[in-house]
Amino acid sequence: MTKEDNLSKVSLLYFSPTHTSKQMAEAVAEGVSASRIESIDLTCDLGNAPIHITEGVAIVAVPVYAGRVAPLALERLRRVTANRIPVTLLVIYGNRAYDDALVELSDTLTTLGFIPTSAGAFIGEHSYSRSLMPIAEGRPDATDLSIARRFGNDSRPFLLAAHSCVPHLPLPGNRPYKPVSTPTPAVPISTDNCTSCGICVDVCPTGAISITNGERPVTNPDLCIKCCACVKDCPSDARIFNTPYTKKLHTNCSLYQTPTLFFPV
Ligand SMILES: Cc1cc2nc3c(=O)[nH]c(=O)nc-3n(C[C@H](O)[C@H](O)[C@H](O)COP(=O)(O)O)c2cc1C
Numbered sequence: 001m002t003k004e005d006n007l008s009k010v011s012l013l014y015f016s017p018t019h020t021s022k023q024m025a026e027a028v029a030e031g032v033s034a035s036r037i038e039s040i041d042l043t044c045d046l047g048n049a050p051i052h053i054t055e056g057v058a059i060v061a062v063p064v065y066a067g068r069v070a071p072l073a074l075e076r077l078r079r080v081t082a083n084r085i086p087v088t089l090l091v092i093y094g095n096r097a098y099d100d101a102l103v104e105l106s107d108t109l110t111t112l113g114f115i116p117t118s119a120g121a122f123i124g125e126h127s128y129s130r131s132l133m134p135i136a137e138g139r140p141d142a143t144d145l146s147i148a149r150r151f152g153n154d155s156r157p158f159l160l161a162a163h164s165c166v167p168h169l170p171l172p173g174n175r176p177y178k179p180v181s182t183p184t185p186a187v188p189i190s191t192d193n194c195t196s197c198g199i200c201v202d203v204c205p206t207g208a209i210s211i212t213n214g215e216r217p218v219t220n221p222d223l224c225i226k227c228c229a230c231v232k233d234c235p236s237d238a239r240i241f242n243t244p245y246t247k248k249l250h251t252n253c254s255l256y257q258t259p260t261l262f263f264p265v
């Protein structure tokens with residue numbers, strides 16, 4: 001196999017309840033311009049069959065939850081094994097901070113058999129953003145997507161070289177990672193606008209929502225991860241999540257942050 005063959009295929013793995021991580025992964029893949037892209041969407045994948053990546057390179061994109069990799073994303077990634085596959089890591093955060101998420105993702109993927117080769121922290125509209133209290137509304141925007149495509153292209157030589165020389169990729173973050181915060185019991189609710197269409201049931205990554213006899217959706221608080229997929233994908237704006245974090249983040253995280261990119265030294 002020649003070095004160039006490495007870019008014959010890119011495996012795109014992502015967990016993306018509100019679609020921003022998916023958007024970034026696809027933009028970076030465009031820049032990498034491999035001849036073949038295989039998308040592996042772990043968002044609503046409740047299965048546990050192993051996933052083996054045996055050829056080419058990979059891009060892994062996950063959201064930041066509480067300064068760490070979203071726990072369910074990590075859990076789903078642990079089904080994956082890779083045969084020394086060079087990988088570009090992407091964490092997507094809602095304009096607050098990504099804290100220890102990049103080092104956590106890098107450590108986990110290394111354990112699974114990947115070779116971390118380049119990394120980016122990108123901004124996505126915050127899951128808790130609402131039209132009256134926006135947080136990073138509309139991100140990724142055209143500038144983010146253009147940076148992501150360029151980043152993919154700039155990552156190519158490192159992805160190609162990683163098989164012959166293991167890269168040293170310094171990343172910001174602490175070990176041990178930030179402690180995981182205790183979740184609050186609050187979950188999204190459905191209002192009178194609800195038409196019982198069932199879309200929220202389909203997009204929920206954990207199967208937390210059920211609808212019986214055409215009635216309003218019921219949410220199991222033990223399964224809900226507060227990802228807000230149901231809120232953002234509801235076609236009737238009937239699903240709401242009232243959390244005090246929306247106002248806090250709207251007030252404190254309004255400064256436009258730009259993506260941060262990391263390459264081997
Ligand atoms: C439970 C939860 C915790 C979050 N914690 C953070 C955080 O610590 N820092 C941050 O900037 N954004 C945080 N976010 C926002 C997400 O990282 C951001 O909206 C991301 O774009 C979501 O990715 P997705 O669209 O692929 O689901 C959090 C979102 C949720 C649902």
Ligand code: SF4
Pocket residue numbers: 190191193194195196197198199200201217233234235236237238239
């Ligand atoms: S997606 Fe919205 S309208 Fe449809 S069932 Fe869920 S809450 Fe109701």
Ligand code: SF4
Pocket residue numbers: 017187188203204205206207208209219223224225226227228229230231
């Ligand atoms: S019910 Fe909870 S886990 Fe399911 S989509 Fe809504 S916020 Fe996410």
